[in-house]
Amino acid sequence: MIITIIECRGYIEMKLIMDVALESGIPESAVEMYGKYKAKLDPEPIRQLVDRPDGKLVLVTAINPTPAGEGKTLTTIGLSQSLNAIGVRAVAALREPSLGPCFGMKGGATGSGQAQIVPADEINLHFTGDLHAITSAHNLLAAMIDNHLYYGNALGIHPKKIVWKRAADMNDRSLRSIVTGIGPGNGEVRESGYLITSASEVMAVLCLSENLDDLKERLSRIIIGYTYTGQPVTAADLSAVEAMAALLRDAIKPNLVQTLEGTSVIIHGGPFANIAHGCSSVIGTRTALRLGDIAVTEAGFGAELGAEKFMDIKCRQSGLRPDAAVLVVTVKALKYNGGVKVQELDREDVQALQQGMSNMRRHLDNLRKFGVPVLAAINHFAGDTDAEIAAIIEECQRLGVPAEVSKVWAEGSAGGASLARALVHMLESQVSQYQPLYPDELPLTTKIERIITGIYGGSGAVYSPAAERTLAELQANGFGHLPVCMAKTPYSFSDQPERLGAPEGFVMNISRVSLSAGAGFIVVETGNTMTMPGLPRVPAAERMKLEPDGRIEGLV
Structure with missing residues (x-):
């Protein structure tokens, strides 16, 4: 059954969530309803579906973003819609939004345009608690x-x-x-x-x-x-x-919602990637893998943060093995990394875009260091020119990386059909040789510097006396086998947000180190990283309005 409801962006047709579950092969016994359009899932009955071998795991990541973000969640949602539209059963696995960005700068985290998950207002606010x-x-x-x-x-x-x-x-x-x-x-x-x-x-x-x-x-x-x-x-x-x-009894169960086109989405967990490990839950990912031929997931911010932690923390701990990675690229982000100011990103500037290509090149090279096939998705904006798009495709071809333009924001699944077909071809023709960046047995300082030199492009690290002392204690006390979770600015490979593009030879300042023994990693804070963000000068909260009919304007 499809019901039309009033949602925060207007009239949207939604399926009853039980219908979404049944169409996905989820047994009714596994579904715990949270109203008509949201549900929690009991993973155990799904795990026992013997006729469902695990699907392929695809990670969506991105180049270093502009302050507004580059559309990883949008691309993940749109790609999952497009895969279903071409006959491939796909399930998206996403993180839950935090209220901080919703009321701060970035807004909601449910996609937008024709590539979004619904009910967006409920997901972005209290969701299932x-x-x-x-x-x-x-x-x-x-x-x-x-x-x-x-x-x-x-x-x-x-x-x-x-x-x-x-x-x-x-x-x-x-x-x-x-x-x-x-x-x-x-x-x-x-x-x-x-x-x-x-x-x-x-x-x-x-x-x-x-x-x-x-x-x-x-x-x-x-x-x-x-x-x-x-x-x-x-x-x-x-x-x-x-x-x-x-x-946490109910919170440990993953959540089921749907895209605008009625396809399944698993949402569960929401760590940030600049100050935490930036990936949705292992339970949610395993659920998506069991339900789909392809599970499409994402990891926060640029690939040097979320993707590195996906590969080195989430996959290392869980045994999950990614089959491919999709790198989201935008004209705006390339120009931003080429030195164009935010307020001028809409003007054509192929020269700045070419200068910003260094950022894309490093991310592509980094992803291949993990042994996974890589596909570039050019997230299209209305102001992008043909010359700018052509320059990106040409550079990707020169690097031996397939690239497709994605217009899922404007066209939904139809706008991502070429991207979906390219991904399927890659999965059928290339075999992932996934391996983490470093082995468990390396000392903690070596792991940190392996990331700095091998992923960020820096020359090494300088440690505060407190960080140096903590690392020595952790190593001596038997925690040296744990992976490291780097906390740093998402806007630069370095610990300085103004150093855009692909800086080289810089030294990372390690300010603080702490042990997350339950999570199973060492948190390494760089520069002036804050684990409690602040609101911007003009937060999104100032533009929001609750209408008499219950619609929320300005949330997403």
Whole structure:
């Protein structure tokens, strides 16, 4: 059944979500309805579909973006629609939006034009409550830490060595540094802070867990701080794991929605790629692989961030093997990387575009270092000229990389048909030789510098005394086998956002290092990276309006 409803962009035809599920081969017993157009899925019945071998896994990533983004989510959605339209069963696997970007600069994360997922307003706001559950689990642990201190501190936790902050799903820079416990009877007075929920280790734990048992095991390993004698204190030590898992009971189940063309989309988890590992959940990806001949997923920001972490963290931990990568390229981003200011990106400038090609070349070269076939998708904007598009295609051909223009924003599946056919041809004719960038046994400093020199194009790193000390301790304490999760600006290969294009020979400044023992990686912060973003001068929130009929203007 198809029902026409009023959605935040006007009238949109939507299928009942149960119909979407049944058409995708999902057993009714696996579907938990959240209204007519959203559902959670029980992964176990889907995993047991013996007539469904896993499909091919395709990663959509991008060159370094303009501040407005380059359309990875749009391309992922449009490509999945186009694959279905040419007769290939495809399922998209995406991250859940955070309220921070929705009300900040980038807006919603549900695509746009004729390549979007619906109901967009509900997905971009509270959806099925996953981010609320993750925030609550994170803050429960924070509350239990302070409660433990208040009632005698039997574990001997050093108040100045507590590393667990609080979380909020909103860009709020004033909460980066806070003091807790002020006032009589309110507990230990100490410095702390907030990070955005997308950067929470609980978010990473949920996204990397294989099932509920794995979730609990990972939660139990979370280190919240250290004792006066320097011993780590975990969530398990505070007896917090079962209560945290109870809050995450439903959040661990992936969500099912649909594209504008009624094809299936799995949305689950939402870590940022500049300050976290930037990939949707392992459970959601496995669900999409079981349901589709091709699972199309994405990883945040440029390929040096999201794609590197997809390859080196998500795939390494889960055993998933990508079969191909699609690099989203736009004329605007190439000109931006060639030195054109944001307000002038709509004017034709083939010379600046040619200068920005260095950014595309490095990303293509980097992706091939992981052994996966690569396809370039030129996300088309109305102001792009024929000369600019031709220049990109010519350069891709020179590099031996197939390139197709994607017009999914304007035309939906029809606008991505050539891209879909090129991807199918690539999957049929080339075999992925995926391998991570570095082996587990390398020392942590070598892993960091392997990324800096091999992916970013830098010459090495300079470590703050605190970062150098932490790395030495982690190596000595048996954590050297873990992968590293780099936190840096998404606008440059370097740690300086103004260094666009493909800078070389720079030195990365490593400011802070921390252990995410539950997630299973080491976070390496560069430059002045913030785990709690701030709103821009004119946030999107100022342009929003709730209409009397319930429509939200300006959300996406």
